[in-house]
Amino acid sequence: MIARTTLLDVENIAIRFGGVQAISGLTFSVHNHELLSLIGPNGAGKTTAFNAISGFLRPSSGRILYRGQIINGLKPYQIASLGLVRTFQKTSLFERISVFENVLIGLHRHAQQKSWESLLALPRVAREEAELRDRANEIISFVGLGSRGGGRAGALAYGEQRLLGVGIALAAEPQLIMLDEPVSGMNPTETIRFMDMLQKIRQRGISILLVEHDMRMVMAVSDRVVVLNYGRLIADAIPDLIQKDPEVIRVYLGQEKKIA
Amino acid sequence: MHQLLQHVVNAILLGSTYALIGVGLTLIFGIMRLINFAHGEFYTVGAYMMFLLVMVFKMNFFVAIILSVGFGVALGAALELLLLRPLLKADMDTTMIVLIAAWIIMQNTELLVWGGVGKAINSPFPVQPLVIGAISMSWLRVFVFAIAGLLIFGSHALIHHTRLGRSLRATFQDRETAELMGVNVGVVYTATFALGSGLAAAAGALLGPVFIATPSMGDMAALKGFAIVILGGLGNFTGATIGGFILAFAEEFGASYISSGYRDAMGFLLIILVLLVRPTGIFARVDRIG
Amino acid sequence: MKRAFIGLWLAILISAPLWMGKSYFLHVSIITGIFIIASMSLNLLLGFTGQLSLGHVMFFGIGAYFSALVSLGFKLEFGDHIALVVPPQPVWCGFLAGIGAAGFFGWIVGKISFKVRGAYFVIVSLSFAEVLRLVALNWVSLTQGPMALINIPPFAIDIPGIWQGKLYGDVPNYYIVLCAAGLSYVIIRRLVGSRAGRAMIALKENEALATSIGIDVTHYLVLASIVAGAICGMAGSLYAHYIGIIDPDVFSFIYTVTMIIMVIIGGKGTLAGPIVGGLIFGFFPEFLRGNVPPEIQWIVYGGLMIAIVFMLPEGIVPAFKQWFRVLRDNAAAMWSSRKQAAVKD
Numbered sequence: 001m002i003a004r005t006t007l008l009d010v011e012n013i014a015i016r017f018g019g020v021q022a023i024s025g026l027t028f029s030v031h032n033h034e035l036l037s038l039i040g041p042n043g044a045g046k047t048t049a050f051n052a053i054s055g056f057l058r059p060s061s062g063r064i065l066y067r068g069q070i071i072n073g074l075k076p077y078q079i080a081s082l083g084l085v086r087t088f089q090k091t092s093l094f095e096r097i098s099v100f101e102n103v104l105i106g107l108h109r110h111a112q113q114k115s116w117e118s119l120l121a122l123p124r125v126a127r128e129e130a131e132l133r134d135r136a137n138e139i140i141s142f143v144g145l146g147s148r149g150g151g152r153a154g155a156l157a158y159g160e161q162r163l164l165g166v167g168i169a170l171a172a173e174p175q176l177i178m179l180d181e182p183v184s185g186m187n188p189t190e191t192i193r194f195m196d197m198l199q200k201i202r203q204r205g206i207s208i209l210l211v212e213h214d215m216r217m218v219m220a221v222s223d224r225v226v227v228l229n230y231g232r233l234i235a236d237a238i239p240d241l242i243q244k245d246p247e248v249i250r251v252y253l254g255q256e257k258k259i260a
Numbered sequence: 261m262h263q264l265l266q267h268v269v270n271a272i273l274l275g276s277t278y279a280l281i282g283v284g285l286t287l288i289f290g291i292m293r294l295i296n297f298a299h300g301e302f303y304t305v306g307a308y309m310m311f312l313l314v315m316v317f318k319m320n321f322f323v324a325i326i327l328s329v330g331f332g333v334a335l336g337a338a339l340e341l342l343l344l345r346p347l348l349k350a351d352m353d354t355t356m357i358v359l360i361a362a363w364i365i366m367q368n369t370e371l372l373v374w375g376g377v378g379k380a381i382n383s384p385f386p387v388q389p390l391v392i393g394a395i396s397m398s399w400l401r402v403f404v405f406a407i408a409g410l411l412i413f414g415s416h417a418l419i420h421h422t423r424l425g426r427s428l429r430a431t432f433q434d435r436e437t438a439e440l441m442g443v444n445v446g447v448v449y450t451a452t453f454a455l456g457s458g459l460a461a462a463a464g465a466l467l468g469p470v471f472i473a474t475p476s477m478g479d480m481a482a483l484k485g486f487a488i489v490i491l492g493g494l495g496n497f498t499g500a501t502i503g504g505f506i507l508a509f510a511e512e513f514g515a516s517y518i519s520s521g522y523r524d525a526m527g528f529l530l531i532i533l534v535l536l537v538r539p540t541g542i543f544a545r546v547d548r549i550g
Numbered sequence: 551m552k553r554a555f556i557g558l559w560l561a562i563l564i565s566a567p568l569w570m571g572k573s574y575f576l577h578v579s580i581i582t583g584i585f586i587i588a589s590m591s592l593n594l595l596l597g598f599t600g601q602l603s604l605g606h607v608m609f610f611g612i613g614a615y616f617s618a619l620v621s622l623g624f625k626l627e628f629g630d631h632i633a634l635v636v637p638p639q640p641v642w643c644g645f646l647a648g649i650g651a652a653g654f655f656g657w658i659v660g661k662i663s664f665k666v667r668g669a670y671f672v673i674v675s676l677s678f679a680e681v682l683r684l685v686a687l688n689w690v691s692l693t694q695g696p697m698a699l700i701n702i703p704p705f706a707i708d709i710p711g712i713w714q715g716k717l718y719g720d721v722p723n724y725y726i727v728l729c730a731a732g733l734s735y736v737i738i739r740r741l742v743g744s745r746a747g748r749a750m751i752a753l754k755e756n757e758a759l760a761t762s763i764g765i766d767v768t769h770y771l772v773l774a775s776i777v778a779g780a781i782c783g784m785a786g787s788l789y790a791h792y793i794g795i796i797d798p799d800v801f802s803f804i805y806t807v808t809m810i811i812m813v814i815i816g817g818k819g820t821l822a823g824p825i826v827g828g829l830i831f832g833f834f835p836e837f838l839r840g841n842v843p844p845e846i847q848w849i850v851y852g853g854l855m856i857a858i859v860f861m862l863p864e865g866i867v868p869a870f871k872q873w874f875r876v877l878r879d880n881a882a883a884m885w886s887s888r889k890q891a892a893v894k895d
């Protein structure tokens with residue numbers, strides 16, 4: 001039996017802005033080596049939850065713990081430094097520079113050089129720069145953008161841009177990566193390739209918190225699924241049980257997507 | 261005590277023209293998202309037009325004011341159409357460069373045409389001040405106050421009670437949505453820039469006779485305009501109006517009770533203080549920071 | 551190919567005093583060089599970190615005044631009983647003081663710019679510079695106000711036993727400025743190509759993304775500001791010791807405008823941009839000088855700025871790079887098609 005350690009603990013958080021109670025009483029956990037999916041109709045509060053966990057929003061009550069440490073109240077870069085990295089729903093890249101440089105920036109956490117060392121052009125720095133370049137290339141191949149490294153990030157096709165977004169997040173060496181609708185806008189082939197990549201990410205020991213609308217993918221890759229509706233958690237179970245949960249079916253009834 | 265009251269009155273009279281400058285600048289920023297570096301030059305243009313019309317062409321003072329403001333409006337519209345419209349898609353730095361270039365060209369043209377020596381502009385008002393109790397005010401300044409107030413109310417009415425004004429407000433809220441709803445953003449931009457420039461020209465036309473007209477008078481006016489806009493919040497009409505008065509008060513009282521050499525610095529010190537405490541200005545409710 | 555080009559450039563620069571003939575051109579070169587250094591520092595903030603600071607001249611002025619005051623000696627009086635007296639220090643001391651003070655102000659500006667973003671920051675930085683100008687103007691007991699600080703000593707070499715001497719004149723100062731410019735270029739280039747530099751570019755291009763992958767945006771903003779401030783302060787100090795006189799006009803907005811023109815015309819965000827822009831705007835006026843009144847000169851610059859903004863929006867250096875690339879591609883295509891034709895025969 002594998003010991004289950006909890007990476008992320010969301011404890012009873014509530015978020016309100018602009019007079020709207022976006023999230024209330026949300027509690028769930030992500031365990032080590034797990035892939036947890038967060039689903040729910042549009043506006044259910046999934047991205048809001050992401051924003052709260054990653055430090056872009058402050059919950060009005062409740063706590064969020066990462067590896068036992070309270071992280072609500074920390075700045076986003078501090079949370080990322082702890083190993084919790086997120087991607088964005090609306091593709092967020094450094095559009096005017098090359099794909100390669102995008103990933104190189106992502107390796108910021110990995111790199112160790114101090115600013116003064118760079119100014120003096122110490123050989124250690126040159127060695128590290130070479131290592132960073134190798135790593136960047138490796139990540140670019142890993143996400144499937146092997147031939148596109150030199151091109152401008154903004155010039156990539158939409159699906160490729162989303163892959164780059166994941167690549168940048170991976171470069172930041174997360175233990176827990178939060179993916180916000182990574183396959184939205186991808187065709188079925190691209191989606192299947194992405195699911196393979198998710199497997200490879202998990203093989204590297206990285207845990208995943210996934211927000212997605214593509215139910216087939218969610219049910220196929222997740223260890224557990226958490227369902228949100230109007231900012232409240234309505235179910236938290238393995239995919240099989242979620243598909244049979246009457247509350248969940250009711251929430252999704254009348255929507256285009258079928259759950260099986 | 262009457263000294264205090266005198267300061268208050270001075271500040272109020274001056275504050276109205278500061279408000280004019282500030283309102284024009286804040287409108288341009290709020291709606292067009294531009295820092296208008298040429299704003300001070302429209303102020304100067306207003307003053308020099310008055311000189312030209314009143315002293316050279318011997319025109320009626322009041323008619324000259326109307327014409328000067330009109331010229332400011334026209335020049336503003338022309339500048340927008342020629343220089344800013346083509347750069348609609350460009351980033352802030354680029355438009356900033358162009359406006360700085362316009363500022364350089366305008367000021368040096370004025371230097372070339374009028375020379376560096378200040379020009380006095382005569383007004384038809386009596387030289388003896390109006391004395392009410394212990395307070396004395398020059399007739400000219402009272403007139404300036406009245407006209408400035410009129411123009412501010414007029415602009416406010418334009419923005420809140422006309423169709424054009426509605427387009428302006430819509431563009432201020434959300435340019436993309438406004439465009440989708442059929443607002444002609446080009447017209448909005450031209451109108452905004454023309455209006456803002458016109459107000460600056462009005463301030464210059466009104467203050468030209470009070471002080472004198474010099475080619476570099478616009479620089480201080482512009483810098484103070486920035487101070488006012490910061491105080492009131494970028495894009496905030498009412499804030500700019502009140503900000504104009506606050507600046508005038510700070511200058512008037514700061515100069516008298518602290519040090520007169522630093523009079524002009526009052527505005528800047530205010531800005532820095534305000535921004536350290538409340539980074540979006542005293543009155544700003546909406547913060548959309550560029 | 552590129553190395554040959556750079557080597558040629560360096561040879562021209564280093565040998566310049568020998569063939570420049572009239573000392574006047576050397577003087578222009580020195581002033582241009584000083585402004586190029588200042589523009590490179592502005593480029594670090596504006597082009598690489600995305601901070602539009604219209605008060606950049608403040609670092610120049612601070613560097614100038616601190617350096618001058620330390621090397622002239624000064625007295626600060628607090629009330630009737632307390633006075634801080636600093637006797638004249640060697641020039642290199644003043645030089646370092648100027649750089650240090652400017653760097654310190656860079657730190658302040660960096661911290662402020664984080665609290666106050668976008669257009670607000672543009673205006674507040676402008677105000678800061680104006681306040682400093684007014685302080686320099688009014689604090690007459692310290693700065694001599696509009697009467698100017700005069701007799702500022704030039705750079706001097708004082709190696710006991712080996713060589714002692716003041717470096718008057720254009721030739722030594724030319725080399726000092728050249729070295730300083732080279733040093734600044736190297737510093738900026740290394741910084742920009744490093745992890746810190748990438749962080750700065752990241753914060754300029756997409757701040758939310760940068761912070762989400764662990765980049766402490768404030769830290770790098772402040773770092774950029776300190777380095778930019780210090781380099782600009784160095785330029786100010788060089789100016790003070792070369793010209794020998796400074797007055798509150800060293801805080802004028804027009805200098806910021808000049809730097810911005812150089813950076814944007816040359817190409818912001820490129821390393822060579824400020825240099826190219828600086829050379830153009832440093833030397834171009836000299837062709838107009840004498841025949842043309844200054845007002846018309848400025849009108850011409852204004853027109854030129856607008857022309858370049860409309861025709862070469864990225865600046866001259868990126869445009870050149872583009873042409874070069876096209877030329878090279880065309881040449882390569884021609885070459886390979888010729889080879890093919892030759893093979894066929």
